[in-house]
Amino acid sequence: MKKTLAYLGERALLTLISVVLLFPIAWMFLTAFKQPRDAYSLSLNFEPTLQNFVTVFSDPWNLGSMVMNSVIVATVTVLIAVPCAALAAYSFSRFRVKGRKFLFFLILSTQFIPAVVIVLPFFLMFRQLDMLDTRLALIIVNLAIVTPFVIWMIKGFIDAIPTDSEEAAMIDGASRLRVIKDIVMPMAAPGIMTSSIFCFILTWNEFLFALILSRRDAVTLPVGLVSFRTERGDLWELMSAAGVMITVPIFIMALFIQKHFTRGMTAGAVK
Amino acid sequence: MAEVRLVDIEKKYGNFLAVPKQSLTIHDGEFLVLLGPSGCGKTTTMRMIAGLEDITSGDIMIKGERINDKPPKDRDIAMVFQNYGLYPHMTVRQNIEYPLKLRGMDKASRKDRVMETAEKVELDALLERRPSELSGGQRQRVALARAIVRTPSIFLMDEPLSNLDAKLRVTMRAELKHLHHELGVTTVYVTHDQMEAMTLASRVAVMREGRIVQLDTPKKIYAEPADLFVAGFIGSPSMNLIDGAVKGGVFRTDGVEVPVDLGDRDGVVLGIRPEELEITQDTDAAIGGKLYALELTGESTLVTLRNGPTSVCARGHADFEADIDSPCHLVPKDGARFHLFDRASGERLR
Ligand SMILES: Nc1ncnc2c1ncn2[C@@H]1O[C@H](COP(=O)(O)OP(=O)(O)O)[C@@H](O)[C@H]1O
Numbered sequence: 001m002k003k004t005l006a007y008l009g010e011r012a013l014l015t016l017i018s019v020v021l022l023f024p025i026a027w028m029f030l031t032a033f034k035q036p037r038d039a040y041s042l043s044l045n046f047e048p049t050l051q052n053f054v055t056v057f058s059d060p061w062n063l064g065s066m067v068m069n070s071v072i073v074a075t076v077t078v079l080i081a082v083p084c085a086a087l088a089a090y091s092f093s094r095f096r097v098k099g100r101k102f103l104f105f106l107i108l109s110t111q112f113i114p115a116v117v118i119v120l121p122f123f124l125m126f127r128q129l130d131m132l133d134t135r136l137a138l139i140i141v142n143l144a145i146v147t148p149f150v151i152w153m154i155k156g157f158i159d160a161i162p163t164d165s166e167e168a169a170m171i172d173g174a175s176r177l178r179v180i181k182d183i184v185m186p187m188a189a190p191g192i193m194t195s196s197i198f199c200f201i202l203t204w205n206e207f208l209f210a211l212i213l214s215r216r217d218a219v220t221l222p223v224g225l226v227s228f229r230t231e232r233g234d235l236w237e238l239m240s241a242a243g244v245m246i247t248v249p250i251f252i253m254a255l256f257i258q259k260h261f262t263r264g265m266t267a268g269a270v271k
Numbered sequence: 272m273a274e275v276r277l278v279d280i281e282k283k284y285g286n287f288l289a290v291p292k293q294s295l296t297i298h299d300g301e302f303l304v305l306l307g308p309s310g311c312g313k314t315t316t317m318r319m320i321a322g323l324e325d326i327t328s329g330d331i332m333i334k335g336e337r338i339n340d341k342p343p344k345d346r347d348i349a350m351v352f353q354n355y356g357l358y359p360h361m362t363v364r365q366n367i368e369y370p371l372k373l374r375g376m377d378k379a380s381r382k383d384r385v386m387e388t389a390e391k392v393e394l395d396a397l398l399e400r401r402p403s404e405l406s407g408g409q410r411q412r413v414a415l416a417r418a419i420v421r422t423p424s425i426f427l428m429d430e431p432l433s434n435l436d437a438k439l440r441v442t443m444r445a446e447l448k449h450l451h452h453e454l455g456v457t458t459v460y461v462t463h464d465q466m467e468a469m470t471l472a473s474r475v476a477v478m479r480e481g482r483i484v485q486l487d488t489p490k491k492i493y494a495e496p497a498d499l500f501v502a503g504f505i506g507s508p509s510m511n512l513i514d515g516a517v518k519g520g521v522f523r524t525d526g527v528e529v530p531v532d533l534g535d536r537d538g539v540v541l542g543i544r545p546e547e548l549e550i551t552q553d554t555d556a557a558i559g560g561k562l563y564a565l566e567l568t569g570e571s572t573l574v575t576l577r578n579g580p581t582s583v584c585a586r587g588h589a590d591f592e593a594d595i596d597s598p599c600h601l602v603p604k605d606g607a608r609f610h611l612f613d614r615a616s617g618e619r620l621r
């Protein structure tokens with residue numbers, strides 16, 4: 001009896017937390033399919049429409065180009081950051097170089113600096129270089145933000161891989177780079193995949209730098225959202241439709257991680 | 272084909288001296304076994320030869336060339352790791368094939384070679400599995416196959432049979448011995464199993480706390496152990512080591528009286544092998560006491576008798592039967608060897 005009560009209590013609490021967490025998301029998804037007149041109503045009894053998605057992709061909103069910007073910035077950032085970070089992480093994990101602890105701390109310490117503090121110097125720098133409002137500027141900034149984090153994350157995964165297989169490969173005749181390619185990367189693949197997706201999400205959702213460094217050509221989705229706050233008021237149904245565009249890819253990626261990469265890759269290597 | 276020379280090598284882990292300064296020459300084509308209890312530095316020594324561990328000081332020479340700074344891949348060595356070190360994301364076939372692939376062997380020859388090797392270690396039915404789907408013994412055989420799939424200048428094997436069941440271990444032992452006979456490749460083999468060492472080795476290096484205490488043929492090590500440690504380590508059941516004193520040319524202690532060729536001395540240990548003792552009805556025999564235990568091993572019976580602090584084991588006939596606690600007497604067989612050691616230093620006296 002007591003047990004059931006505890007169980008019910010636990011359930012109730014979990015349900016409450018889920019509702020609080022999920023309500024805004026559910027609200028966003030519903031609103032995305034509402035007509036403007038229904039936007040503020042809490043009733044589920046509304047006539048769904050896809051018009052909002054059509055509207056956000058046409059003039060004057062032109063969400064298409066923002067989607068393009070976001071995809072390019074996030075993808076290129078991941079494609080550059082992850083391979084570099086993986087090599088750096090491997091070195092930090094395996095080579096006993098003097099001062100490596102300090103160097104690693106230095107890299108991590110970049111993460112302690114509040115973004116607001118450095119956004120202005122970045123702005124000035126890119127203005128000087130005449131790179132404001134370019135995707136390249138955003139990619140560079142995102143690389144600076146994300147790479148240390150990804151190094152730290154991948155290092156954790158590589159630390160957990162026993163060195164025996166690598167040593168075996170070196171004896172078998174592989175060079176260090178070959179070992180990394182043939183042995184370490186496949187074994188670290190789940191971790192690297194997870195890190196890549198994290199990296200993508202961080203870049204995809206990045207708001208502050210994109211807001212300051214872009215104006216018209218390089219505007220990304222999160223920044224684009226702001227444009228739905230107009231002098232005519234907040235266009236919630238359009239903002240929600242755009243919000244869905246931001247959320248769905250991330251959601252699909254999360255599912256993908258769960259499905260393919262939760263399985264450990266090191267099982268069976270050693271005793 | 273290669274001679275390996277370790278010259279004044281020393282290995283420290285921080286302040287911990289794992290292998291003290293010493294030299295060792297492994298002859299071309301020799302099967303050298305490093306034998307010693309767990310933690311005595313066998314793996315460390317082997318890893319230094321392989322180039323996986325920096326040496327603190329000294330030189331390693333292979334074929335007369337100093338290779339201290341050569342990476343493992345350029346030393347032309349194949350190694351079986353104590354912890355296997357398999358490639359978990361590859362199938363058994365890919366694991367065994369990998370060294371051949373790195374050497375650029377063509378696909379067809381690789382396939383044949385892998386099959387041939389897999390059959391040797393009885394893995395041919397498991398080629399498409401991954402290491403995680405194998406038992407410990409099977410994994411160990413993959414590690415072994417991966418090493419013997421090619422013909423290097425040197426084989427390094429770190430307890431390659433430790434995880435196999437008794438029967439397969441004997442089969443694989445014979446397989447390894449045959450392989451060595453066939454290829455004649457210089458082999459360094461690590462084990463803590465003296466039986467494996469005795470059966471496989473051209474020479475055995477018995478190690479203790481990082482130091483090689485005796486380096487000789489199995490026969491010589493068995494017949495003339497250099498000190499108490501080796502005496503107790505080699506042989507199964509191990510040599511009887513009896514504490515006593517020598518006076519007037521006779522070694523004496525409770526229940527034991529044996530004439531020996533040694534001056535008067537206290538703190539002497541007499542060593543005699545169980546297989547060199549036999550049971551007798553003669554009550555004046557050299558060794559006497561009460562029967563303490565009888566263990567039938569199949570081909571013989573191990574007879575242990577006690578007298579005060581003295582405990583002596585003999586290998587008797589399989590049919591031998593007697594009551595526990597009944598009086599029992601042992602005599603050395605013709606040609607039996609008495610080994611005499613100094614209790615304090617462990618050194619061999621005679
Ligand atoms: N990486 C290491 N760091 C510190 N001590 C080590 C390391 N590897 C081995 N040792 C120590 O060196 C000694 C010899 O180890 P090892 O060569 O593995 O012994 P064995 O193979 O004979 O069992 C042990 O006392 C062990 O604790």
Ligand SMILES: [Mg+2]
Pocket residue numbers: 310313314315353429
């Ligand atoms: Mg070992």
